[in-house]
Amino acid sequence: MATVNVALGERSYQVHVENGALDRVGYFAERNRISGKAAIITDSNVCPLYAERLIQSLQDAEYEYSLHVFDAGEQSKNLHTVEELVNEMVAAGHDRSSFVVALGGGVVGDMAGFIASIYYRGIPFIQVPTSVMAQVDSSVGGKTAVDIAAGKNLIGAFHQPKLVVADPTTLLTLSPRVMREGMAEMVKHAAISKPKMLQTLQRLADEIDLGFSLTTIDHLPELITENIEIKARIVETDEKETQGVRAFLNFGHTLGHGIEASVPYGELLHGEVVSLGIRAALYLSTIHGGITEKESNEILRTLKALELPIELPAHINIETALAKTATDKKFSSGSIRFVLLNGLGSPELSTQVTAQDLKNALIHLTTPLN
Amino acid sequence: MATVNVALGERSYQVHVENGALDRVGYFAERNRISGKAAIITDSNVCPLYAERLIQSLQDAEYEYSLHVFDAGEQSKNLHTVEELVNEMVAAGHDRSSFVVALGGGVVGDMAGFIASIYYRGIPFIQVPTSVMAQVDSSVGGKTAVDIAAGKNLIGAFHQPKLVVADPTTLLTLSPRVMREGMAEMVKHAAISKPKMLQTLQRLADEIDLGFSLTTIDHLPELITENIEIKARIVETDEKETQGVRAFLNFGHTLGHGIEASVPYGELLHGEVVSLGIRAALYLSTIHGGITEKESNEILRTLKALELPIELPAHINIETALAKTATDKKFSSGSIRFVLLNGLGSPELSTQVTAQDLKNALIHLTTPLN
Numbered sequence: 001m002a003t004v005n006v007a008l009g010e011r012s013y014q015v016h017v018e019n020g021a022l023d024r025v026g027y028f029a030e031r032n033r034i035s036g037k038a039a040i041i042t043d044s045n046v047c048p049l050y051a052e053r054l055i056q057s058l059q060d061a062e063y064e065y066s067l068h069v070f071d072a073g074e075q076s077k078n079l080h081t082v083e084e085l086v087n088e089m090v091a092a093g094h095d096r097s098s099f100v101v102a103l104g105g106g107v108v109g110d111m112a113g114f115i116a117s118i119y120y121r122g123i124p125f126i127q128v129p130t131s132v133m134a135q136v137d138s139s140v141g142g143k144t145a146v147d148i149a150a151g152k153n154l155i156g157a158f159h160q161p162k163l164v165v166a167d168p169t170t171l172l173t174l175s176p177r178v179m180r181e182g183m184a185e186m187v188k189h190a191a192i193s194k195p196k197m198l199q200t201l202q203r204l205a206d207e208i209d210l211g212f213s214l215t216t217i218d219h220l221p222e223l224i225t226e227n228i229e230i231k232a233r234i235v236e237t238d239e240k241e242t243q244g245v246r247a248f249l250n251f252g253h254t255l256g257h258g259i260e261a262s263v264p265y266g267e268l269l270h271g272e273v274v275s276l277g278i279r280a281a282l283y284l285s286t287i288h289g290g291i292t293e294k295e296s297n298e299i300l301r302t303l304k305a306l307e308l309p310i311e312l313p314a315h316i317n318i319e320t321a322l323a324k325t326a327t328d329k330k331f332s333s334g335s336i337r338f339v340l341l342n343g344l345g346s347p348e349l350s351t352q353v354t355a356q357d358l359k360n361a362l363i364h365l366t367t368p369l370n
Numbered sequence: 371m372a373t374v375n376v377a378l379g380e381r382s383y384q385v386h387v388e389n390g391a392l393d394r395v396g397y398f399a400e401r402n403r404i405s406g407k408a409a410i411i412t413d414s415n416v417c418p419l420y421a422e423r424l425i426q427s428l429q430d431a432e433y434e435y436s437l438h439v440f441d442a443g444e445q446s447k448n449l450h451t452v453e454e455l456v457n458e459m460v461a462a463g464h465d466r467s468s469f470v471v472a473l474g475g476g477v478v479g480d481m482a483g484f485i486a487s488i489y490y491r492g493i494p495f496i497q498v499p500t501s502v503m504a505q506v507d508s509s510v511g512g513k514t515a516v517d518i519a520a521g522k523n524l525i526g527a528f529h530q531p532k533l534v535v536a537d538p539t540t541l542l543t544l545s546p547r548v549m550r551e552g553m554a555e556m557v558k559h560a561a562i563s564k565p566k567m568l569q570t571l572q573r574l575a576d577e578i579d580l581g582f583s584l585t586t587i588d589h590l591p592e593l594i595t596e597n598i599e600i601k602a603r604i605v606e607t608d609e610k611e612t613q614g615v616r617a618f619l620n621f622g623h624t625l626g627h628g629i630e631a632s633v634p635y636g637e638l639l640h641g642e643v644v645s646l647g648i649r650a651a652l653y654l655s656t657i658h659g660g661i662t663e664k665e666s667n668e669i670l671r672t673l674k675a676l677e678l679p680i681e682l683p684a685h686i687n688i689e690t691a692l693a694k695t696a697t698d699k700k701f702s703s704g705s706i707r708f709v710l711l712n713g714l715g716s717p718e719l720s721t722q723v724t725a726q727d728l729k730n731a732l733i734h735l736t737t738p739l740n
Contacts, residue, residue, distance in 0.1 A: 079449045080449075082525075083449050083519070086518055087518055087520045090518075090520035090521060090524060091520065118525040118526060120524065121513065121514075121526045121527055121528050122527065122528065122610075145491065148453055148460075149453070150456065154456065154489070155488040155489060155491075156488060156490075156491045157487065157488055158491050
């Protein structure tokens with residue numbers, strides 16, 4: 001078993017990564033002295049797959065629990081669902097001594113974490129991520145949020161989990177498309193911090209449609225752990241994204257979010273727009289950053305191998321994507337902060353990128369990759 | 371001018387209390403290095419009275435601002451209003467570099483503070499309390515919340531303001547009933563921490579219907595400041611109510627909340643049920659705590675002088691109030707934590723109070739005060 005420590009003073013916690021860890025959530029909870037009654041929050045996709053095993057593990061450790069399920073999908077990630085779930089939790093007898101268990105992908109983690117942050121003004125929670133995206137990225141770091149009409153993730157809280165338990169074997173039930181989109185965040189991690197992971201990802205790409213080999217499955221915990229280490233070290237340095245370091249994790253996300261917001265929710269998956277955003281950011285990095293064509297191509301080759309989108313779909317309007325980018329929250333007081341690469345594994349938070357640059361980058365995305 | 375420091379490490383802030391301070395909010399904001407654009411949140415009662423002066427003071431200090439008004443009343447304190455206001459703020463161009471100004475009473479402070487805690491995962495806010503309740507109690511300490519179907523204040527956050535500016539002259543537009551209810555929290559402060567304030571409150575009582583004399587108005591900042599000092603010292607000791615000390619501020623609130631929840635919102639004001647709750651808590655304190663009849667009577671005499679309710683209205687069902695008390699969030703894991711007095715100014719968090727005791731206390735409230 002691999003364990004990553006996230007060192008944040010009194011908000012420190014451990015991330016356990018292990019094939020089969022789903023059956024040991026109760027054990028880890030007990031070992032981390034988490035007490036009270038568990039409110040399991042999950043969605044309609046994940047519940048039938050994994051809720052029973054999670055419940056069994058909590059019962060084995062003698063935790064009381066209640067189960068709260070919402071309709072899977074980003075369209076559920078709103079205050080209406082929050083209110084419904086909170087009312088259910090109150091009815092189930094949860095008070096300030098309870099804790100939340102988030103069982104699922106990024107949407108579940110974001111919403112269950114937000115609920116934990118505001119229920120009785122904050123109760124502890126455990127992340128049990130079941131998607132690539134959630135395991136390597138969103139379950140660690142304490143960002144929680146829901147969407148409102150004005151935009152995605154515009155309301156939320158920094159609320160660190162007390163424990164994260166990631167079972168890589170839960171990834172085996174993901175569709176190839178969802179598997180691929182999660183890997184876009186691994187490409188991001190490789191690009192900003194650990195370039196040699198690019199080769200590993202290229203090798204994995206071939207297995208996605210066929211299903212992972214047993215050898216690959218054996219090595220999944222290692223790959224997931226590597227990614228969590230990258231995220232954990234950045235979060236430790238800049239927990240609330242005030243120092244400019246955590247912003248490195250937004251590499252590929254600024255224009256990615258703009259593109260995501262310019263089509264109906266769900267048409268493009270988050271990792272897919274991140275893939276597009278990475279290509280755009282690489283284009284700008286060759287202009288304003290120090291990255292070479294050769295280095296940039298190494299990243300693009302990985303995205304391509306993973307069959308992630310690298311060309312802007314024809315129906316997307318560049319002006320719309322640009323306007324959506326400008327209202328995205330990565331901008332502070334009107335000045336544009338943009339993550340560029342000066343080389344593989346060498347990110348920089350730049351203020352040199354202009355609105356015209358952003359437009360050029362989007363136009364660049366309409367050209368085929370050489 | 372009186373200034374109270376609330377010492378909470380990196381979350382420390384100052385409370386300025388001064389007649390006319392409303393015109394100096396911008397000045398204080400600048401002096402406290404609060405930067406960015408202001409989102410003023412207020413309600414339909416307070417807006418016409420005080421928004422213009424607040425705006426002028428912000429403009430004098432060269433702050434940009436936007437104004438967001440919701441319908442006055444507890445029934446607005448919900449997630450629906452939160453979402454509307456947040457959407458308005460986004461449309462007005464606020465991002466993570468903005469700050470919120472809460473202008474109004476307890477409802478405004480609770481909701482605007484909660485919005486500040488979740489907007490872009492948290493932005494700073496200034497409390498400008500305009501009611502007795504808000505000035506002496508809710509604007510200090512960082513508790514923010516909204517109501518849901520399952521109960522009042524069940525979701526919220528601990529989010530300390532960056533600054534509190536209290537102008538006691540804003541109290542002069544309050545109706546006598548609202549003035550009185552706010553004074554119930556002063557009686558509570560006196561009871562748990564500063565008994566000699568009881569005499570001051572008894573003297574003030576006569577002036578409520580007539581309007582305060584100029585001498586009284588001159589001395590208001592001192593009285594408000596005394597109360598804020600009491601609250602600040604308790605909050606400093608136990609910011610998140612985990613040590614049992616902040617719970618002292620719940621004196622009179624446990625059964626008070628139960629009574630409040632057993633009638634339609636607004637039928638009884640918060641301070642009115644606190645008054646009833648104080649009498650109930652005094653009854654239990656004479657049984658399980660060390661307070662004498664004479665000491666208890668001194669507090670009851672003050673409530674009576676202030677014309678606050680001390681007898682349970684006949685239509686209130688004791689079983690309902692009891693059931694509502696049992697689901698109140700002051701209970702942790704089923705065990706009842708109840709604040710008793712061992713004497714004037716000497717509170718204790720007791721676990722001796724039984725469900726039968728609570729019922730007896732409610733029955734006691736139906737008897738006339740001797």
